[in-house]
Structures are given as structure tokens and as C-alpha cells.
Amino acid sequence: MQEDDFLNQYREAWHQDAARVRSEAEVPTAELHRAIARHERRRLSLRIALWSGSAAACAALLLAVLLPRPADVAVPAEPLLAVCPPPAALPLSGDSLAPQPASALPADMAQAHPVSIQPFGEVAEAPAFQPLEALPPQPPLADTAIPVLSPRYVVTDRLVAMGESEPVAPRIVVTDRLVHIEPHTYNTFREAVVEPVLALVTKDLD
Amino acid sequence: MSHIDTDKLSRYDQLIARNKAVMLRVCQLYARRDREQARDLYQDISLRLWVDMDTFKQQSSEATWVWRLAVNLALDRRRLELRRPEIVLSDSLPEPPVAEQCERLDHLYEAIARLPVDDQFIVSARLDGSSYQGLAALTGLREGTLRVRYNRIVNQLKDMLKGK
Numbered sequence: 253m254q255e256d257d258f259l260n261q262y263r264e265a266w267h268q269d270a271a272r273v274r275s276e277a278e279v280p281t282a283e284l285h286r287a288i289a290r291h292e293r294r295r296l297s298l299r300i301a302l303w304s305g306s307a308a309a310c311a312a313l314l315l316a317v318l319l320p321r322p323a324d325v326a327v328p329a330e331p332l333l334a335v336c337p338p339p340a341a342l343p344l345s346g347d348s349l350a351p352q353p354a355s356a357l358p359a360d361m362a363q364a365h366p367v368s369i370q371p372f373g374e375v376a377e378a379p380a381f382q383p384l385e386a387l388p389p390q391p392p393l394a395d396t397a398i399p400v401l402s403p404r405y406v407v408t409d410r411l412v413a414m415g416e417s418e419p420v421a422p423r424i425v426v427t428d429r430l431v432h433i434e435p436h437t438y439n440t441f442r443e444a445v446v447e448p449v450l451a452l453v454t455k456d457l458d
Numbered sequence: 459m460s461h462i463d464t465d466k467l468s469r470y471d472q473l474i475a476r477n478k479a480v481m482l483r484v485c486q487l488y489a490r491r492d493r494e495q496a497r498d499l500y501q502d503i504s505l506r507l508w509v510d511m512d513t514f515k516q517q518s519s520e521a522t523w524v525w526r527l528a529v530n531l532a533l534d535r536r537r538l539e540l541r542r543p544e545i546v547l548s549d550s551l552p553e554p555p556v557a558e559q560c561e562r563l564d565h566l567y568e569a570i571a572r573l574p575v576d577d578q579f580i581v582s583a584r585l586d587g588s589s590y591q592g593l594a595a596l597t598g599l600r601e602g603t604l605r606v607r608y609n610r611i612v613n614q615l616k617d618m619l620k621g622k
Contacts, residue, residue, distance in 0.1 A: 258612055258615070259584070259585060259612060262562070262585065263585060265562070265563045266566075266585045267586075269563065270486055272490075273490055274482050276493040276497060277486075277489070277497050278478070278500060279497060279500050279504065281471060287501060287505055288505065291505060291508070
């Protein structure tokens with residue numbers, strides 16, 4: 253046929269190429285089965301990680317909703333780091349960088365709740381939570397969002413410490429309660445806590 | 459392998475056995491230059507068939523469905539490769555001499571790759587030696603329809619390959 257005459261000039265080269273590709277490209281059935289097994293294991297692990305991450309986020313949200321909030325606690329509008337006034341406001345004597353004894357501080361500041369940000373990996377043994385009655389009146393709680401200082405920490409009365417950024421097993425220390433969490437802050441919590449954990453877990457699977 | 463459905467695995471093995479020639483033809487058209495790429499493409503197609511095999515709705519023939527799935531995968535891989543920066547190992551390596559027959563075959567492959575996906579299937583199957591009867595069974599098309607269509611495809615290839 254005319255059309256076959258045209259393609260006939262290519263047939264021999266085509267067949268040689270086909271034989272070569274067949275010998276190079278074909279993967280034995282056993283190897284295909286192993287690839288499928290790996291794929292199924294990875295899919296299962298990812299599902300478990302997603303469920304675990306979702307469960308952790310739901311548990312944290314549930315804690316925030318169910319645990320009682322102290323009615324007389326006022327949360328400052330500024331980040332908790334600003335609870336202590338800037339150093340210039342403190343009475344200074346001698347070396348201005350030296351820590352001041354509690355007796356040198358104004359009486360109201362002695363009651364202030366110190367927030368310490370520990371180097372990554374250490375969770376501070378924070379002092380017992382004290383009501384912030386000594387502070388001047390603050391805006392109502394509903395208008396205040398708890399900021400996220402960095403992707404690694406969620407600020408509460410204690411700290412939630414994230415796992416390492418290097419691929420080690422993630423470690424999460426959850427505080428006994430969250431002071432306050434709003435819907436938009438929950439999204440920040442999700443970005444700060446849930447998603448990095450998922451990324452670490454799936455990275456370990458690769 | 460205990461977490462894998464053995465019935466599904468058995469059906470999968472049969473699917474691969476029926477369509478191996480189709481998969482290898484796609485590797486020949488889209489990854490013939492690089493042995494590793496051809497092998498990777500074959501494995502990718504196989505894995506995609508595992509994932510999608512239960513979604514085949516039988517609106518086309520099985521061979522056509524496998525062909526389309528495999529070609530789409532090959533085109534996706536090609537698009538990804540185009541986006542990756544090219545790593546030049548050495549400027550001083552000479553270009554290997556290309557045999558005339560090899561070059562003519564390259565032009566044929568390029569021309570075939572420019573055809574619609576289903577036409578690629580028909581012409582590559584005919585080049586492989588499939589009869590119209592066999593092709594009709596594979597595609598679900600009538601023999602008469604296939605002859606007319608094949609004639610049109612060859613004329614298109616002739617136009618594309620004019621002077622090459």
C-alpha cells in the first residue's frame with residue numbers, strides 16, 4: 253500500500269530501536285512489585301502522619317476550649333516579652349547590664365511575670381504563674397491575640413517548644429494550658445506546630 | 459507485601475502483561491536516547507497504572523487508555539526536565555557523529571510526537587507490525603475507519619518530513 257511504502261523506509265531502524273529500548277527499559281515484575289510495596293508503605297505513613305498531626309492540633313484546640321480561663325487575668329496587648337518594661341525604666345546602679353535584684357525594682361514590677369526565651373532545645377523551668385494584677389488595666393482579652401514569636405514557639409504562660417529543624421524525631425512539650433487562642437491565632441498555631449511536625453515526619457520517610 | 463491486596467496485584471500483573479508493548483512503545487518514542495530515562499519512565503508508567511487501574515471507566519479501549527496515561531506521563535517528565543537547568547560537564551567534549559539513518563529516524567520520532575496522541579498510537583502500532591484487524595481489536599475502532607485514519611496520518615507525516 254502507498255502509505256506503507258512511505259513508512260517502510262523507516263521500519264528496519266524502528267525495529268532495531270524497539271528491540272534496544274525493550275532490553276533497556278523493561279523492569280522485571282519482581283522489581284515492580286517492590287516499587288509498589290514502597291509506594292504503599294509511604295502512602296500509609298503519610299496518612300498516619302496527617303492523622304497524627306490533625307489529632308495533635310485538635311487536642312490542643314480542645315484543651316484551649318475546655319480548660320477554664322482565669323477570669324481575673326489580663327493579657328497585655330503587647331507581646332508578653334514586653335511585660336517587663338525596657339531597661340531604661342528600671343533604677344540603674346553601677347553596671348547597667350547587671351541584673352537588678354528584685355528589691356531594686358518597683359514594687360509593682362516585682363510581681364511581674366518574667367518570660368524567658370530559652371535557647372532552642374531547652375524548655376525553661378518557668379516560675380509559677382502569677383496574676384498580672386500589678387499591671388495597669390489592659391484591653392479585654394477578646395481583643396488580644398497571643399503572638400507567635402517565631403515559627404518555633406507559641407507564647408503561653410509557658411513555652412511550647414518545637415522539635416529541631418534538623419531531621420530528628422520531633423519533640424513537643426505542651427503546656428498545662430494555653431492562655432488564649434483565637435481562630436486566626438489557631439492558624440498561626442497550625443503553621444507553628446502542626447505543619448513543621450508533618451514536614452519533619454514526611455522528610456524522615458524519604 | 460502483606461499490606462497489598464493480592465487480588466489487585468494479580469489483576470495488575472495481567473494488565474501489565476497485556477499492555478507491555480504499549481508502554482515500551484511510549485518509552486521508545488519519548489525516552490529512547492537515555493537508558494536510565496527509559497527505565498525510569500517505564501517504572502513511572504507501571505506505578506501510575508497501579509494507582510489508577512481501578513479508575514478505568516472503559517469509555518475507551520484498555521490499550522488506548524494505557525497509551526494516553528503513559529504519553530501524558532512522558533510529556534510531564536519532559537516538561538519537568540526542560541525546567542531544570544542544564545548541567546554542562548565539559549565544553550570540550552566533541553559531539554558524537556550521528557549516523558544518517560539515526561538522524562532520519564530522529565526526524566520521524568519528532569514528527570510522530572507532533573501528532574495527536576491517539577494518532578501516535580495508531581502509527582507506532584503499524585510501524586511495530588500490527589495488522590488492521592489487531593489494531594481494531596486494540597482500539598475498538600472499525601477496520602475501515604482505521605485504514606482511512608492511517609492514510610491521513612501518513613500523509614501528515616509525509617508533509618512534516620518533506621526535505622528531511
